[in-house]
Amino acid sequence: MDNKKKYQEIFTKSLSIDNSKFSDELKYNEIPEWDSIGHMTLVSELEEGFGITMETDDIIDFSSFKKGEEILSKYKIKF
Amino acid sequence: MIFNPRNIKMWSTIGSRATFGVAALELVKEVDNLMILTCDVSTSAGLDRFRKTYPDKYLDLGIAEQNMIGVAAGLSSEGYNVITTTFAPFQTIRCCEQIKVNIGYMKQKVCMVGIGSGLALGTLGYTHCCIEDVGVLRSIPEINIISPADSFETVKALEAAVNSDKSTYIRLTGGSNNPIVYEKDYDFEIGKSIKLNDGEDITIFCTGSMVHNSLEAAKILENKKISVKVVNMHTIKPVDKKAIEEALSSKLIVSVEEHNIVGGLGSSIAEYNSLLKSSPKQLFLGIKDTYSKGGSYKFLLEKHRLTAEKIVDDILNEYI
């Protein structure tokens, strides 16, 4: 599975949203599922799924799906 | 509550505070008449989703802790199962008398959750740290005091407290990426300590965040051929007297807590030990009755000698 697909899968699974609700324009706090609790779950699952540990600044900066891609590239995850 | 590896890992990452918020979302389905009261700390306590999903079961009393306790007691008297929460110093010491009168004296059952206890908020200074909560509350009758070892135990403690007839104070320590102590489901009973490691030479009684550090310390000591029993005293009051009696055969007892050595777990153990014949010497590890300069959590744990390495050093100094 390529990383883009993996990222999207972890994203929808950890926020418990189905594909119909997903869009790559999604931003933090835009949907009820991506609140502070959803965000923590998302970060946790991404760390587990990609074998990384995110820095606090990155966790805070992670404000949208697209921004998330940018941040993950910092951790050498190629899209 | 579902105790599976996925949840356990997630709870550890998000820390005990946020775990409390997540657990609340499940508890509300299992418990009749649950009400959660806070003092303007919904996001800090991971309760944002709870607040939005169950607005009729949530009450924010603003920055007014004394009022919160009174309101909690009033609701409890009318049959509600009440949880209160705010930062540990404000949850306990700020409204101490209200706790004494409403919860201790009148026995109105309330579960109080003190978030960010110990040194976790050290960068904000000692007004936001809490090294006194256990000592102060221990002297109020009718309140059980629990300090969970990790995020998983936080959930266990909450469940037990909410289902108990008695009031409870749950003291949450540690930050995010809270080390995991429990990897599998286990039996949790208020008042019953849990032996996590066996050993004959030394017994370490630990609580809260110090359980993980004590287990790490025990590993280091084992390599130095010192056999260490590690006992998780999640319930500081009522203290597990049997566990203390079982330590009589140790050459040294060590108490480890992210709390003042005055008044907390160590004092509680010593109180009981002093009644027993030929009890071993006790080494009190914790904050040595001082307000140091602040700093990060990691910095403060080092400074107060509460990391695994420093715990080992202090034990070796004492144990000859």
Next chain:
Amino acid sequence: MKSKEIDVLKIKKFSLELRKNILEMAFSAGASSSHLGGALSIVEIVATLFSYKMKINKDPEWTERDRFILSKGHACLAYYAALCEIGYIKKSELTTFEKNDSNLLGHPIMNKKLGIDFSNGSLGMGLSLGIGVSISIQKKKKNNNVFVILGDGECNEGSVWEAAMAASHFKLNNLYAIIDNNSFQQTGSNKDIMNSENLKKKWESFGWDTVEIDGHDIDQLYEFFNKKNNLEKPIAIIAKTVKGKGFSFSENNNDWHHSVLTKKLYETALEELKSK
């Protein structure tokens, strides 16, 4: 006689009985002394509540009852006296006041069977309890009221204002705070010790529907409690009262905040009551 006149007469009679019971308890307390002054100042208010306004019956634990909280717990002589008059406390138990192992100590101790819903005494806590009960009543969609009596000195406590702010925030229009404004606290007048200035303005500014009433005028109290509360606000009554009201030696005499009722004074007081 109109029904209002009958009701008012009943309340006056109840007040008389309260003062008699208060004297008995204070006298039996002997050297333990008692908080006579602050109990006497709330007699008419307590009488109007217990004999007229409050929805209560023979069962002190009736779930449909109105609730009463004596936040100024040291005025418990008036409270116990009222609980006796409505049959919750036996007359014989009144003389155990402040005796060893008694249910009736110098501040109320929670005892549901006697109709004492909460322990009070540490000032500044009763209104918060009232909020919890009031919210609970509203959640259960009942139409009961909650009456909390506070002292004016008690309003020095910050916790009172935490509760005041919250009550109006939550629009608790079934919650009444009755402030016994007898103008004194333990060491002296409010003005000298901690000037609470204009209590009416203060409670109003916290969002309460506030009135000033003569706390000993039963007609006024009767008229007030007959009005329906149509606003989405809790109600504050600043009751202008006289500390020690009812006896010549105690009226406006702050020595009677807490003092010993000697046999001589007890007999004097009984005589004065006879003439009323």
